[in-house]
Structure formats: structure tokens, C-alpha cells
Amino acid sequence: KFGDVKVESELRDFDSEAMTQRLGIASGDWYDAKRIEDTVEQMTDLAGTFGYAFAEVQPQFTRNPEDLTMDVTFTMQDAPRVYVERVDVNGNTLTQDKVVRREFRVAEGDAFNSLAIARSEARIKSLGYFQENFEITQVEGSAPDRIVLEANVEEQPTGELQLSAGFSSIESFILAGSIRQRNFRGRGQTIGLGVNYSRYSKSANISFAEPYVFDRNISMGADIYHREYDNSFFTTEAFSYSQATTGGQIRLGTPLTEYMSLIGSYTLNFEDVTVGESYYADYNGDGVAECIGSRFLCEAIGKRTASILGLTLNYDSLDSRLRPTRGMRVSMTGEFAGLGGDVKYFRWRSNLGKYWNLGNDFIFSLTAEGGWIKALEDRNEPGIDDVRLTDRFFLGEPQFRGFDIRGVGPRVVRLNYITDTETGEQRLQTLDEIRENNNRQYDTAIGGNAYYLGRAELEIPLGSSVREMGIRPSVYVDVGSLFSVTTPILDDYPNGIQRREDGELLYEKPVVNDEGDVTGVEYVTDATAPDGTAYDPAIIPGTQYREVFYGDSASPRISVGVGVNWNSPFGPFRIDLTHVLKKQEGDDTKTISFNVGTQF
Template sequence: MLGTMLGGFSAPVYAQATPFDTSASPVTESEATTTAASALPVIRAIDVEGSQRIEPDTVRSYIDLRPGSTYTRAQLDESLRDLFETELFRDVEIRIDPADNAHLTIVVQENPVINRILLEGNRRLEDDDIRQEIRLAPRQIFTRSRVRADVARIIELYRRRGRFAAIIEPQMVELDQNRVDIVFEISEGPASRVQAINVIGNEVFSDGQLRSEMATKQSRFFRFFSSSDTFDPDRLAFDQQRLRQFYLTEGYADFRVISAVAELTPDRRDFIITYLVEEGERYRFGDLELDSDLRDFDEAQFSNYIPMQTGDWYNAQQIEDTIDRLNETAGLLGYAFAEARPDFRINREDRTMAVTFRIEQAPRVYVERIDISGNTLTQDKVIRREFRLREGDAFNSFSLRRSQSRIQSLGFFQEDFEIDQTPGSAPDRIILTANVEESATGELQLSAGFSSLERFIINFSVRQRNFLGRGQELRAGINYSSYSNSIELGFTEPYLFDRNIAVGVDVFRRDFDSFNFIGNERNTTYQQVSTGFQIRAGVPLTEYWTLALRYGLNNEDVSLDQNTFFINGQCSPLLAGRFLCDAIGQRLISSVGYSLVYNTLDNSFRPSRGRRVILSQDFAGLFGDVTYLRSRIDADQYFNVGSGFIFSLSAEAGYVHSFENRGLAGVDDVRLTDRFFLGEPQIRGFDIRGVGPRVQRFSYQPGTNTLITDQQFVVDDAIGGRAYYLGRAELEIPLGAGARELGFRPSIFVDAGAVFGVTNPTLQTFPCIDSTGATVGQTPCTGDSVPGPIVIPLLDNAGNALFIAADGTLTTDPTDGMGNANTAANRTIAPFLERFVGDSPMPRVTIGAGVSWNSPFGPFRIDLAYALLSEEGDEEKLFSFNIGTQF
């Protein structure tokens, strides 16, 4: 296969000279005119040679020469140009028979047919993205001009992606039957970064201040996650507007950008951007007035609508805010088409800017019709019932925005959903149109992963949030990990019998394995199996307040491994701890509860502004084995701080009160499984259940009073608390378009919280023995005494003492039948020291950064958090990640 460069070669094109006799004697001008016409050759025949796909008659039709007509050298040259302009031929030659100048032969070499278009070297752009730009295609006629045009298109495509160093080399591979393959060899080069941004003419504000207002940033090593430092011509124009907007908000009404130049560095890799600006004078606000033709608009209250006063520095943003407030107020009064317009009067002598806001007369508007389009699955009523306006109602801009937020919060449609407003059949009529674009609402997830919290995870779930297009939710899920197993079924009807009453039911079985750590080894302590159901109902009280009611019945079974924690058929506090022995058993829990919800979030799935407050209480004890009152409050506030940054504040707290009085020393009335626990993932920077009250066991060096403090040998059991609080401040950081498409969402955060308020548990003690073996007290030992082991005789099911026979079997016979005593069967427990720590309301504070990613394997979250404040016994953890499930 022969490759030929397409960019630099040219075809040898020429015309055979006509054999005119130039050696004759000169003639006069009149004679030349007379004889020239008679001396011109007359074409007798025109033949075509070399054509394969194109008919000879077609070739002849492209020129003006015809048999029977005369021709000149200029006409031959014109015919050559006409043939080349068809772009059907790579080479053309017109030959004249030396013996017969009336016989012309057109010799052509046809341009080849394109067989394939190949792309090589492109990694940053997909083949499909490039093929959409180029015009060449298989089975077309190859021409150099088309190749050059496509090269220019590909280069422009790379420039739009910030790669100005891209080089495109077209190659032609010749095949048989006059066919060719066109290969575009692409050298993408590095992304063209912005090496420096210079501003000339600024005196009031520094270059750094102005650069901070621009979307384009200078290339720095820490911007590896961002594309803001790549050169983009559109962003250059946008930055000029940002500069002007900044100066206008600072009072410089005459500011202008004289020029903005982007220059490539000598190596053609990066850009240097230079702005030439003229700041002008700074202005203050002059007289501020309102001129309204709307009768319902109270001009006396105008000062309540404006954030500025006469004498303040001029601020264009405040002008826009005032216009928005005036328009919003007009919309609340029903004037949908009323529009406030500012009238500026500038006084350059005293440098003031007077503004009059004019609102012309407009009719009060009523909703003529509400149209819904684009919904192929979702029923109209599912959308209509979220409208806060009805046909015939007076228009209200607040109700319109609220309708838009409620429809978007359904999660059934595109994120940028808006309700269009168009004039109706009369000036006082308006048509509202919800143009929805349905998104997928069914979720089928089968994932496996590894989590620092749950180790190996398998998750399978099926969920349909818009079942049969009725807005109902149906879900089923199975989750397996070394930490917990569960199977759950649920159904929710948001509008029962088309009334604004939500009902739902959940059925579940959850197996939970609690554990403690000995060093880095995790050991299962108790198993908790919960089987039950819950019935839910929700009723809106106002637009933002909702009351949710629920009833649940749950059978709970808590057990311990008998081989590990039991002696003589009973749970041994020496092996398990009094708090674990007290927790085991089977209980029926019947509870009724409510939640009072206040919600103004703009989007329930990914909010950017608004507030949500939830007050919940659950009472257990209608019947069953447990009685308590659990109270919780949870509040979230979201702020859109601009430029894609979202700041959120979250706070929650809870308390559980038991109505039981078990009357046992060292035993809390609130059972272990009903308490609050805190740690990963609620408060990052600590391990799972790593915060709050806990019992630690330290072993002794054998035969000494010295404790083994190495964490690898310390048993650590979290026992929870009656009360807790948790707060969080988090800033979500925007990334470039590419990272957003991949689902990356980084953030920085501060977490603070504590769990506390449990009765001090009874701790285990061991006898202290002196050098003679006599007991002289209980641990902790003093003086020369050391802790000694505890020996517990083993009993059979009837309570009889067990002995070890000579053959190693257990027997209740103290002798072997021949007068020899059998050895008593005992369980010896080595001494240890128990310590109760962590029961403190003092806040634990962590600071860190994390990133969420909607990976192909499921939601992924990675956090790096450092504990600034902690208490004795807390389990800190710097790094954590979770994949394959959400918590």
C-alpha cells in the first residue's frame, strides 16, 4: 500500500501549444485582423482518453469547445480550468495532433473514489465526535480541497477543546480500481493552558482581584481537577463581561474593556491573555424614584423594595435585584406581564447616577389554561396535582415558582425543567405550559464492592419511582455484607384516592452483626435480627408543612455466641460484659410515631437552596416488651453561593427516654439496641461507632500488675448513649464540564458531634493475691499484690459439678470407681481491667475533604478527615471509602 502526502503535491497541468507559424513576415494591423480569423484552426473532432467512470460526452460537456468551431490558446486554457473546477480529475491534458491541428484529445486522470475514512492518534476526542464534523465520506469523489477543508474542521474542533497545538496530517493510501483510503493522522498535543493573565490600565483594583472575578484562571499545579485554566475563546468574551459587571457593582459606570488579546507562546503550547481597560470615575446613587402605573402598587413602600439609598456607591447588581423584586411583587399581585425598567440619569459633574424605575400599566392576568406536553409515561394528573395554580386563578409568580419546584422534586423529569408562560386569547389571559422531558425512573442495581465500613458488599435492588406512570413508588432490595444483611419490600402511594394523602407500607428483615475491635481485627459480639413492618401516612398541613404518621411492629432477637460468651448455659459478664448479657433476648416492639416536616428545598434530590426541618417522635409501648420515647430533630439549610458552589449547614439531635425501671445497678433503663451510636459515616474522621461511651478491656502481663496497652490487644465495645447531637458544614466545589458529566462532586467539610448520657456500667473485677497466694482485695491491685485469675467450676444442665475422667471425658462422678479422684472441670479466666470512657457531651470535631462519584459500580464516596477534637477512648480514622452502596 502506497501512502502519499496530500497537503503538498500539485498535478502537472498543461495544454499542447498550437502550431502557429511565427517565422513569416510581419503584416499590417488590418491584414492581421483579416487573416487572424481565417487562420484559426477549426475543430474537427474532440476525443477523450483515460475516463473510467465518467462518460466522454460528460467530459466534453464541461468545456465550451465544440466540433466546427475555432479555438485559441486562451480558450484551451479556459477549458482546462473548467475541467479542474469540476473536482472530478486529478490531472487533465489537452493534446493537439501535430499532423492535424483540427483534432483535439482530452486526456484525463480521474480523481479516485474514497473507500474508507480512518482516524489515527485521537485519544481526547471520540471517532464519532470527529466524523460529525468532517464532510468526506466513503464512495465520494476524492478532492484535495475537501481534504484541506476537513483538516481545518478537525483543527477547529480541537481548538474548541483547548488544544491549539493539534496537528492533522492527511494521508492517501492508494488501492486498486482507482480507490483510496484517507487517513487523518492526528497529533493532539497538550491542552493549551493560560500561562498568564495581564491587566493594563487598572489602578483601583489589583491584577489579582480582577483575575479572581474571571472564569479563566492561570495554569497552576493545583488545578488538575479543573478545566478553568484551558484557553477558550468563548470564555474570553465571557470574562470581559465579568470584568464589566464587577466594576459596575463597585460604582464605575464608565468602565470599558478597550481590548482583549490572547497570544500564543513561541512554542505554541500556551496562551498569554492581556486586557487593556479604562476604569473611569466612580459614581454614587442620586435620587431613587418609582414611577408605577399599576394601581395596586404602593409607591409609598418603594423603600422596602430597594437595597440601596441615595448617596451609596452605585451598584449595578443592586439595580438588577431591585428590578427582580419589583417584577416579583407585580407577579404576586397578578400582573404577569408587568415589567420594571430603570431610567438612568447620569451627572458627570458631581458623579451621581439617578435612577427611576418605571412600571407601565399592564392588565391583571388570569390563568386561561395549563398545558402539559412531553409526558409519554407519566399521567397528566401526576403533574397537574403539583401545580399551585389552577385554571381560572389569578396569576401569582410565587405560586408558579413553587409549582416548578414541586414538579422538579418528583425526580421524574429533566433537571432544568421550567414552566413556560405565553399570552392567552385575551390581554388578561396567560397560558402555562409544562414541557417535560421524562427521565428514567426505574432503577435496577446489582453491585459488588469493598467498603472500609462493611468490607465485602453485594447489593441487589429494584426500584420504580413512577410505577405505571402514577407517581407511585415500588421497591425491593437485598443487601449482604459482613456487617449487615437485609431484605426489604416497600410501596408508597403519594395521593390516596387522588387526595393529597400519602400512604405506604414497608416489610423487612434485617440481620445486624455488632462487633468490637482488638487492634485491627474485628470480632463479632452480638447478633440482632429484626423482622417486622411499618405503615406510613403523610398529610400536608400547609404548602411547606407536612405531618407524617407511622406505626411499626418489630420482633427483635438479640443473641450471643454461646461457645464464646456462655458458661454453664448462662451469659458470663466476665466473658461478654454486663452490658451485653443484659441485651440478649427476644422482644416484641410496637411503636407509633409522627414527623413534622418543614421543607422549602428547591430540589429534594440535589438541593442548592432552601431549608428542611424534621421533628420526629416515636413511642414504643402500646403493647409488647419495650417502652420508650425517642425524639429527634434534624435541620438542613442550603445556600447557592454562586459560580456553582453550594454551601450547606446540617444539625441534628436526639434523645431516648425509657419508661422502664429495671432497678439493676450498673444497668441503664434504655436497652443497648435502642440507644444512639455515632461514628463513620455520620461523623467522618472516626471509625464505625468510634465516638461515645465505650467499655475497654486491658489484659495484664502474666503474673504482674502491668497492663498491656498495645491497641492490638485491647477489646473495645461501644455501648451507645441516650442523647446525641451532630452538626456539619460542607461546601460543594464545582468542577469542569467533563468532571460533572462523570458525576464527580468534591467537597470540603467540618463535622462536630457527640453521643452521651448512659448509666455507668458495672465493671468486672478480679481478686488481688499476694506472694503467698492469699486474696488481699480486688483489682486494681496495690503494693506487691497482683491480679489473679478467676476459676469457675463447670456444671451440667442439672447443675451438677463436672469432672474430667482419665480418658478426658466429662463426668459428674468425682472418682473413677477405683478410689482415684477425677480432676474438677473448671473454666479459668485470665485477669483483665475494664475501663468506662467516652461518656462526654464535649464535641468531637473533624475537618476534611471528600468526593462523591456515581461510578459504574455504584455510588462511590471517599473521605479524608482529621480529628481536631476527640475524647479518651474515641477511635479516629483518617481515610475511609465506600462503594457499591449508600448509607
């Protein structure tokens, strides 16, 4: 066990008795060499924060055979306070010096501070331009109280050519590609171009970001984009709805503290929502095709403009934005739509992430996010939510592993009335039958006004040879839900929808030839024949159905899985294998997804 444990300080800024009281080791604790190493490191770092760059902490040991204890004295040896004489940046063949220097938290002439040096290392690593094991080297200066800081960098590829592919029970195959340069012309600017194509969506975007406008500590970014979402996955004749959005966003940000920043944004979107041809018909016979789908779809049709002001507060103490191992990030965003335009709402989003290095390269992380939207206009219609369909939140892949794209939360599914092959009686199709037959044209996610999502993930280290190959497996748990939307008015037509002409119902009058055989039918407005025989109603084919509302529950959905990240020779590769432990009826699950990219 530990015997007498104390600190003897030769540094003027550290009192021996006060330091002894703050030690994490107490007399009577079981002896642990690792605790001694950690204490030496902590005391050295503490001395560094007061400018003692070359301070040494030496533990002195005295064995006590009588009571089998070990006395330990930590001696903080005298050293001069040190000042930064010079900052050198070496090895940057593309990146301009100023891009590295502006990340330093100490300047030439400042007192040495080990915390500021560590923060500078973290900020330079987070740029993603240089080697992962980058460290700021401390070299003795021209005098004992002077030190030179050297940033010896090795340029890494900062261009990214990303190709993503995935399998989906809905979309079969998904392709996406993007090209991005994170250090454009060596100035630290980011420029990117991305495209996405699947049976589910299409998009294209151009982005630009400047972290230091005119070399001032003000960031600016801009995006221009076009997105199309097709609920029937581009089945042109029978889909629920299609949303096309063209717009742009501009952002300005400024730091409030070392770890906190404030970002303002303005977004202008032009939206066009349409429904498929199968949702238009001239049921009343007036010669004009009208939307005959559910009200929640028909009310979304049209063109509108959204003018949105946003404000984001960020806190970020991560040691790396690319592959964090410790630290925390918090983001809170409020958006107001209504500065002109056709829509009015307030939307709130929050994100939180915390990372721990558990030792031996085990990295544990907890992340959480959530959102809420409130309409600032009253539409005052039964079955119609005040928040428009296209402004709501949606949840599924890629945010929520184990569920398909927009696979979680409120949805309306149209189930057909069919004739049972065994009993010959009419019955309603089940949801499983619809999905087993991949008949998804009337399976419509309608989103929610609130959501939450949490993730716990443990990155597991393998042997050194595997780690050198860039393979990092992990296990994870995802928990979340999407909910809160007005229950829509649903259709139910067990007998189908009867044809009309000029507002009058039509009936099927048999057409009989000279031999008395029925050769067809004629649509008439009379319900009965002259002899009083009733004609059958003229039913429109495919209109015997019932709409069912699923999934509007805040109850958590839970999935667990294993994933592998691999920095392969052809670029970063990620694959996830997920099993859903808990879901709600109507949720759409999936098991496997992957993506792959390359760098230049």
C-alpha cells in the first residue's frame, strides 16, 4: 500500500502543502504504478499552464518493510518560467503558413502555456490537412527562458471523391457521388459538388466555405442546391407525391469564446409539390380531372416560397472534428420562416455529442439530437396539420441505423380489399402482404412535428497490425422516435368508388347481341332497367381500399448493431449490420448498408 504521500515544490507558484492536499493518491490506498505515472503527467501539465515548460516532476520512493508500505514524494524541481520565442511551421508544401498559424492559441512573446499548446494541436488536427499523429514540438530557444514551438506537418490528401452505395428494401440500390476539396488553393477554403440518384431521390448541390473572411476571425459559407423527393421512387404513373426544392443558403459565423461560436443564416427555398397521375380523375364527369387522393396529400399540392432566418449556437471542445476521442460538442439551432414567403413556422433543433477515451484505444461516445416545429399560422381544417407535409421532420436511414429511409414514424398506407383465395370472401390486405410484394406506391411517410434520437457507440481496437490497416470496428445502440402530427382524415371504400357523369352516378347496363349473349356494358345514369331489374354500380377499378394510419407514437424504437470503418487503399469504407429490437407497427426496417469513397 501507499504510505506517506506528499509533494515538495521548488517552484514559486506552487505551495507544497496545498499540492499535497490535492493529490489523488492517499495514504492507505493500494499501490499502483499507473497512478504514479498519471500523477507525474498531471503535475507536469499543471506546471506547463503556469509557463514552466521544462519543469520536471520526480517521484522519490522509500520502502517500509515493517508495515509493507511505500512512501512517495513528488518533487517539482525548480525551472525558469518560459516564453515563446518563435513559432516555426515546416513541411507545408501546399497549405499556406497563415492557415496553420491562425490555429495557434499562443503567439510569439506569450508566456508558455501547455493547455494552450494542447488546444493548438487539437485545432490543427481538426483541419484534417495533416497527419493524424501531429504534435507541436518544443525546442529550447536562445536562452533558458525561451522556447521555440515547431509545427512539423506532413501534408495529407484533402480532396475527397466520395462514392456511396447501399441496398434498400424500398429502393433496391442507391448511388451517390460527391467531390470536395477541403483546402482549396491551400487557403483553408472548402468547395464541393455533390449529386445523388436513387429510385427515391435525386439531388445536386454546390457549396463553398471560407473560415476566415479577409483574414478576420469570421466564417462565411454558401450553398446552392436542387433536391427531388419522390415517394413512389420514380414510378411515373402511380406515386404518392413528389417534392422538388431549389434554393440556397448563406451563413456568417463568429467565435464567442475559444470553444463557442454563433452562426447566422438565411435560406430561400422554392418548392413545388405534385401528386401522381393516379391521384387525378374526373369522378364527377365534369371534364376536369381533380385530386382524388387523401386530403393530407391533396392539401400539399402547389408551389410555395420559404424565407428562413436561422441562428445557431455551437460549443465544441473535441480533440478532433474528424475522429474525436475526447471532448464534447453541443449545437442549438432556431429557425424562423415568415420573413416574406408563403410559410410561417418556428423550428428548433439540438445536437449533443460526448466522447471518452477509455484507454487502450477504446473510444466510447454518446450522441443525441432532437427537433420540434410549431406552425405560426392556423389552417383550421379538420384532419389537416398546421405544419405542412414538406416542413415536418422525417427519420430513418442514415440517421437511424436499422430503419429504411423515412422508415420511422407517422405514415399512411393504402390497403386493398381483396378476395381471399381460401374462403372466397372479401378481406383487407395486411401491411406485410403489401411490403412482401414490394407494392409501395401507396405507402406514404407523412413526417412528424417532433423527434429525438440517441446513439451509444463503442469503438473497439484490434491488434496493432490491424489498426495500421485503418480498420476500426464498433458496436452501437440507437434509440429514437418521430411523432406528433394531426391524424389525417382517411378514406375507406370497401365497395369501391362509383363512376359519375355530370355529377350523376353511373351504372353498368349489359349490352346484349342478337343471340342474347352479353358482349359488354354501357354506362347509364338509370339505376334500374325498364323491367325493374337493378343495374350494378359502375365501380372504378382499383378503388376498393382502406387507408390506415400508423406510427404516431413517442415510444422509443431501438436497434443494435456492429459496424466497421476501414481506411482502405481505395478510400474510406463503412458497413453496418443492424438488428431492430423494438419498433412500432408501420415502421420499415433494414439490415445492412455500406458506403465507400476515395481521396486525392
